[in-house]
Each structure stands twice: as structure tokens, then as C-alpha cells.
Amino acid sequence: MLNKFKNWLNSRKSKKNVILIALDGVRLDQFREFTYFKQLSSKGTLFSNMITYSPHSITSFHAIFTGLYGNHSGVNSYFGTLNFKKEECKTLTQYLKEKGYYCLGDSMNELVIPKQGFDKLVIQEEFTEFIDNHKQLLNETADKNKEGKPVFLHLHCSYLHNKVVQGIIKPFKGKEIEYHQKPLENEKRYQTYLEEINQYLQKIILEIEKNKLWENSLIIFFSDHGNSLGEKIGEVAYGNFCYDYSLKTFALFINGGYPVTEIKQMVRNVDLTPTILDILSINSDSSKLPFNGESFQNLILNKKIEPRVAFSQTGGMTGPYPSPKSPNVHSIRTDKWKLIYYQVPDNFELFDLEEDPLEKKNLFDQGLMQVEKKMRSLLAEQIEH
Amino acid sequence: MNQITINLPQEIEEKIKDKIIKNSSLSLEQYIINLIKKDLAEKKDSYSENEEEKVKDRLKSLGYLD
Numbered sequence: 001m002l003n004k005f006k007n008w009l010n011s012r013k014s015k016k017n018v019i020l021i022a023l024d025g026v027r028l029d030q031f032r033e034f035t036y037f038k039q040l041s042s043k044g045t046l047f048s049n050m051i052t053y054s055p056h057s058i059t060s061f062h063a064i065f066t067g068l069y070g071n072h073s074g075v076n077s078y079f080g081t082l083n084f085k086k087e088e089c090k091t092l093t094q095y096l097k098e099k100g101y102y103c104l105g106d107s108m109n110e111l112v113i114p115k116q117g118f119d120k121l122v123i124q125e126e127f128t129e130f131i132d133n134h135k136q137l138l139n140e141t142a143d144k145n146k147e148g149k150p151v152f153l154h155l156h157c158s159y160l161h162n163k164v165v166q167g168i169i170k171p172f173k174g175k176e177i178e179y180h181q182k183p184l185e186n187e188k189r190y191q192t193y194l195e196e197i198n199q200y201l202q203k204i205i206l207e208i209e210k211n212k213l214w215e216n217s218l219i220i221f222f223s224d225h226g227n228s229l230g231e232k233i234g235e236v237a238y239g240n241f242c243y244d245y246s247l248k249t250f251a252l253f254i255n256g257g258y259p260v261t262e263i264k265q266m267v268r269n270v271d272l273t274p275t276i277l278d279i280l281s282i283n284s285d286s287s288k289l290p291f292n293g294e295s296f297q298n299l300i301l302n303k304k305i306e307p308r309v310a311f312s313q314t315g316g317m318t319g320p321y322p323s324p325k326s327p328n329v330h331s332i333r334t335d336k337w338k339l340i341y342y343q344v345p346d347n348f349e350l351f352d353l354e355e356d357p358l359e360k361k362n363l364f365d366q367g368l369m370q371v372e373k374k375m376r377s378l379l380a381e382q383i384e385h
Numbered sequence: 386m387n388q389i390t391i392n393l394p395q396e397i398e399e400k401i402k403d404k405i406i407k408n409s410s411l412s413l414e415q416y417i418i419n420l421i422k423k424d425l426a427e428k429k430d431s432y433s434e435n436e437e438e439k440v441k442d443r444l445k446s447l448g449y450l451d
Binding site for chain 1: 404411447450
């Protein structure tokens with residue numbers, strides 16, 4: 001009896017916090033050399049090629065929290081939270097809550113992350129400062145640990161969203177060509193915004209150290225989508241198209257003992273919840289919709305995993321063919337190939353990502369019939385699941 | 386199960402075969418059944434105007450709508 005009690009006590013003691021820190025809209029290719037991100041990268045395993053299900057926050061965060069593509073969870077558009085199948089999905093928060101975690105966090109808006117399972121979820125006032133609140137939530141995490149309770153904490157760093165809306169989306173509305181013609185200026189502006197994220201990281205790192213949370217937490221810094229720097233006409237930020245500048249994201253896993261390395265093999269953001277559950281040895285719930293994502297923990301453990309296929313969808317608020325209530329741009333991607341299908345005006349693009357990572361040369365209808373056939377088949381499977 | 390027959394214009398049939406099911410294992414019939422099922426599921430999940438207005442307000446506060 002005493003042994004059972006000791007085992008139970010030990011299992012409680014060894015339960016790590018799970019801390020997710022979302023860096024909204026951050027492009028790794030633009031951010032990786034910033035001081036505090038470099039400092040963080042020297043602490044863990046960086047997945048530098050994580051593909052989001054969808055290039056805007058509402059759909060992306062729901063994919064992360066549910067492990068499901070939006071055409072399964074119901075959240076596949078800007079209006080998608082209205083269709084969230086909350087009874088059929090089980091979120092990361094709900095899994096952790098069930099395992100005894102105290103679940104708290106913040107989000108920039110009511111629509112962005114699923115609320116299910118949170119004991120406390122703070123919604124940021126629009127365009128206001130949130131760093132003090134994040135410090136407070138980290139302090140609260142340490143306090144809960146002192147009470148013997150593990151914590152799931154989600155922090156949403158929304159500086160970039162706010163800056164992009166005020167500095168790009170609004171002023172360049174209807175001026176997409178002008179934006180496209182000034183890539184260097186766009187990059188400089190974006191870098192200025194990233195400096196604020198860098199300063200945010202400095203403060204967060206200090207707060208994590210002050211509360212001694214590195215030792216007893218799995219901490220994941222990640223982004224939900226990227227941002228246009230004017231690469232393609234018709235998009236000044238994100239959400240309209242499925243090009244890599246907005247689909248490519250990252251996740252940095254910091255957990256005592258994880259190798260300090262960068263993994264370039266493609267993974268997907270629907271894989272995040274299955275991976276976290278795998279790390280914590282939590283089984284998925286067979287009474288709920290099965291995950292579209294799969295754990296990639298083996299990559300951290302230096303083992304191989306099969307190459308994956310990433311499915312993405314979006315429907316823009318703006319752009320040439322807006323469709324905010326239903327996705328009308330779909331893409332399927334392997335490590336090498338990407339096929340994009342535009343429902344309107346009903347055409348395809350095919351890119352060789354190894355030879356043409358900036359997706360400048362459309363190879364569709366250029367004689368790559370076997371590749372087209374395979375990629376169309378993979379895409380049809382996802383769209384008509 | 387009782388079944389009914391629906392006439393489909395030939396040009397639509399050709400377009401579906403060419404664009405959608407050419408490279409998948411779905412039959413034309415199965416493809417159309419799936420589409421209808423999906424549409425019915427979406428209708429079942431439909432939301433009120435009031436709920437949609439709330440979402441619009443939140444999208445405005447995110448800066449996505451004027």
C-alpha cells in the first residue's frame with residue numbers, strides 16, 4: 001500500500017508542465033538570426049519545416065489544438081468556429097485537464113483557440129499590451145506547481161498580428177501591386193516588427209528563469225502561419241493563398257535533455273497535439289474523431305519516420321477570389337512537390353520545392369504527368385475524405 | 386435501400402470525371418453522394434444570424450473586417 005502511494009506521489013512529482021508559446025505570424029526565415037530566438041534555439045530541437053493546415057490564426061490554432069484538419073473539425077474558414085464539432089473533437093487542453101493539469105492561458109480573440117478544457121482563459125483586449133499578463137500567468141504556473149499541480153499554459157504573443165493589421169493590411173488594401181513592387185521595403189518593415197517579438201522573448205526567457213520553469217516543463221515556441229513580403233500579387237499578408245511564405249511555420253521543443261538540433265524533414269501542425277500526447281504517454285480517445293496528425297517524437301529521439309504529406313486549405317478575406325466562409329484554395333505537399341488547386345478560377349499550380357523553394361515556376365501542364373496524377377489523387381483524398 | 390435516378394447534364398459529368406475523380410478511386414455516383422452528404426451535414430450545423438453577427442464583430446476587432 002505504501003509503495004503504491006509512493007509511486008503515485010512520484011508520478012505526480014514527475015509530471016511536467018506543458019507550456020505553449022505562440023508567436024503569431026512569425027516567419028522563421030526572417031526571425032532565426034534574432035538574438036533571443038538564437039538563444040532559445042540553443043536549448044532544444046527546432047522543427048524548421050512545419051506546415052500549417054491553414055495560413056491564418058483561427059483555422060491554424062484549431063488544427064493545432066485538435067490534431068485535425070479543418071474539413072474534419074469543422075473549422076476550415078474565418079467563420080469556421082461557428083461550425084466547430086466540439087462534441088466530436090477532443091482538444092489538447094481537454095486531454096491534459098483529464099490528466100490532472102490546471103489549464104490556463106490567453107488568446108488574442110474569442111475566435112482563435114478552442115476554449116474547451118481551460119480553467120482560465122484570458123481574452124486580450126484588442127491591440128493592447130499583454131506582456132504583464134503573460135508574466136502573471138507564468139507566476140501563476142509556478143504557484144500551482146508549489147501546490148503540487150502540473151500546469152498547461154498557453155501564451156499568445158500577438159504583437160505581429162496587430163502590427164501587420166495596422167501597418168500592412170489596412171494601408172495596402174487595394175494596393176496589392178504597389179506592395180508586390182517593394183519587397184525590400186516590405187522585408188525591412190517586417191523585420192522592424194520582429195524586433196518587438198525579439199524583445200518579448202527576452203522578457204519571457206527572464207520570467208521562465210525567475211520561476212524556474214525550464215527544469216520541470218516541456219516548452220514549445222511555435223508560429224501559426226507566415227506572412228507575405230510581396231512575393232505574389234494578390235496577397236499583402238496571409239490567408240488568401242497556399243504559398244510557402246505563409247504555410248511554413250516552426251516549432252521549437254525545449255525539454256531538459258532534448259538534443260540541440262534542427263530537423264528539416266517536413267512535419268505538420270496537426271501533428272503537434274499527437275506529439276505532445278506521445279511525449280506524455282497519453283493515449284488518444286477512440287470515442288472522438290481520430291487525429292489527422294501523427295506523433296513525430298521519434299525525430300526528436302533521432303529515429304526515422306516516414307515522409308509525410310501535408311494538406312492545407314484557405315479562403316481569403318481579401319485577394320482576387322475572397323471566400324471567408326469556405327475554403328476555395330487547396331494544396332497538397334510532400335517534401336519535394338506541391339500542388340495547389342484554385343476552385344476559382346478552376347486551375348492548378350505545381351511546384352518542385354527542392355529546385356524552386358520560392359514557388360516561382362509553375363510546372364503544371366508541363367509534361368510531369370505522373371507527378372500531377374499522384375498529387376491530384378492525394379489532394380482528392382483529402383478534399384473528399 | 387430504394388434508389389432514385391437523377392439526370393445529370395453530360396458536360397457536368399465530363400467535368401467531374403476530368404477534374405475530380407479522374408485520378409481517384411471514387412465512382413461518379415459515390416462522388417455525388419459524398420457531396421450531398423457533406424452539404425446536408427453543413428446545413429445541419431448551420432448557425433443563426435445572431436451568431437454570425439457576433440463572429441463578424443470579432444473579425445472586425447481582429448482587423449479583418451471594416
